[in-house]
Amino acid sequence: SYVLTQPPSLSVAPGQTARITCGGNNIGIKSVHWYQQRPGQAPVLVVYDDSDRPSGIPERFSGSNSGNTATLTISRVEAGDEADYYCQVWDTSSDQGVFGGGTKLTVL
Amino acid sequence: QVQLVESGGGVVQPGRSLRLSCAASGFTFSTYGMHWVRQAPGKGLEWVAVIWYDGNNKYYADSVKGRFTISRANSRNTLYLQMNSLRAEDTAVYYCARGAIRYFDYWGQGTLVTVSS
Numbered sequence: 001s002y003v004l005t006q007p008p009s010l011s012v013a014p015g016q017t018a019r020i021t022c023g024g025n026n027i028g029i030k031s032v033h034w035y036q037q038r039p040g041q042a043p044v045l046v047v048y049d050d051s052d053r054p055s056g057i058p059e060r061f062s063g064s065n066s067g068n069t070a071t072l073t074i075s076r077v078e079a080g081d082e083a084d085y086y087c088q089v090w091d092t093s094s095d096q097g098v099f100g101g102g103t104k105l106t107v108l
Numbered sequence: 109q110v111q112l113v114e115s116g117g118g119v120v121q122p123g124r125s126l127r128l129s130c131a132a133s134g135f136t137f138s139t140y141g142m143h144w145v146r147q148a149p150g151k152g153l154e155w156v157a158v159i160w161y162d163g164n165n166k167y168y169a170d171s172v173k174g175r176f177t178i179s180r181a182n183s184r185n186t187l188y189l190q191m192n193s194l195r196a197e198d199t200a201v202y203y204c205a206r207g208a209i210r211y212f213d214y215w216g217q218g219t220l221v222t223v224s225s
Contacts, residue, residue, distance in 0.1 A: 001170070033211035035153070042203060042215040043145075043153065054213065086153050090210035095167040097143065097155030097212075 002091040004100035011106040018074040020103045022087030025068065030089045032070040034063060037102075038083045046085075047072060074105075082107045110134040110214040112204050117219030120194055130187040130204030130216055138162075138182040141207035144189050146200035147218075154200075157189065158207060172198075194223045 005023040012018045022032060032050050035043040045054050047063040050070065060075045074081055087100040116128040130142070144156040157168045157178040166178050177190040187204050201220050205212035 031210055035212075037153075042217050043212075044215070045211065045213050048208070048211050048213070084152075088153075088155075088211060095158070096169060097145070097158070099153045099155060102152040 001094060001096065002089065002098050004087055004089065004098055006085075006087060006100040006103045008101070009104045009106065011108055012077050013108045014077055014079060016077055018077050018081070018105055020072045020074075020085050020087075020105065022070040022072070022100050023068055024070070024089065027068055027070050027089070028066045030065075032063065032065050033088045034061075034072045035086045035088065036081075036083045037086065043086065077105075077107055079107050081105060110206065112206065112214060112216035114202060114204055114216045114219040117202065117221045119222045119224060121225050122195060122223055124194055125190070125192045126194060126221060128189040128191070128202055128204075128219060128221070130189075132185045132187065132204075132206075135206070137180075137185040141209075142178075142180060142187045143205045143207050143212055144178060144187075145203045145205055145212065145215075146198075147203070148197070148200045151200075156202070159187070191221070194221075196223050199223045 034047040036046045037043040046061045050065040051063040062073045084102045086102045111133045113131045120126050143158045159166045159178045175193045179188045201218040203218045204216045206214040
């Protein structure tokens with residue numbers, strides 16, 4: 001089955017840029033989606049189809065995908081961005097959803 | 109607005125069964141695929157199952173195949189997950205999520221299932 005690899009944690013200072021990576025074999029040919037999960041809350045979709053944002057998601061959130069790595073970029077990080085972030089793809093060979101292990105973003 | 113409300117969680121002994129429900133509102137339920145996703149305590153997200161909009165196709169994670177059954181009642185705007193032969197490792201918060209082709213655009217708040225003797 002398809003495997004997605006994320007760094008377990010990332011720390012950034014307020015106002016800086018956070019880049020969260022998601023590695024997978026030839027992930028660049030897949031559509032990658034990203035979710036934010038704040039403590040005690042349900043996940044929220046923040047980027048879909050590599051780089052599109054749902055309505056209501058700030059422009060500070062952006063995504064890219066190429067080769068073996070997809071990246072979620074959060075510009076001008078704020079305290080409220082502190083959360084777990086998960087990447088996700090759909091494995092069409094098995095018709096199964098696949099999540100990365102998640103990255104805990106800490107705002108210093 | 110889209111709302112998904114899960115129910116049916118609780119404490120159950122290993123080997124027993126439990127059925128979860130997810131009541132949907134705020135959108136045309138019968139035109140969307142629906143998913144179950146779970147999260148064990150302190151762990152990451154794990155996709156569990158999907159059912160297509162018309163109920164004709166269902167797919168499962170390898171970890172639950174043969175034990176869990178996803179179903180839906182479009183007339184009642186309700187999604188179900190029948191969980192049989194439960195194991196300790198099935199302990200998790202179970203979320204229902206609306207499917208937008210290959211991702212999940214709305215999530216419920218989840219219901220906790222604890223498998224313990």
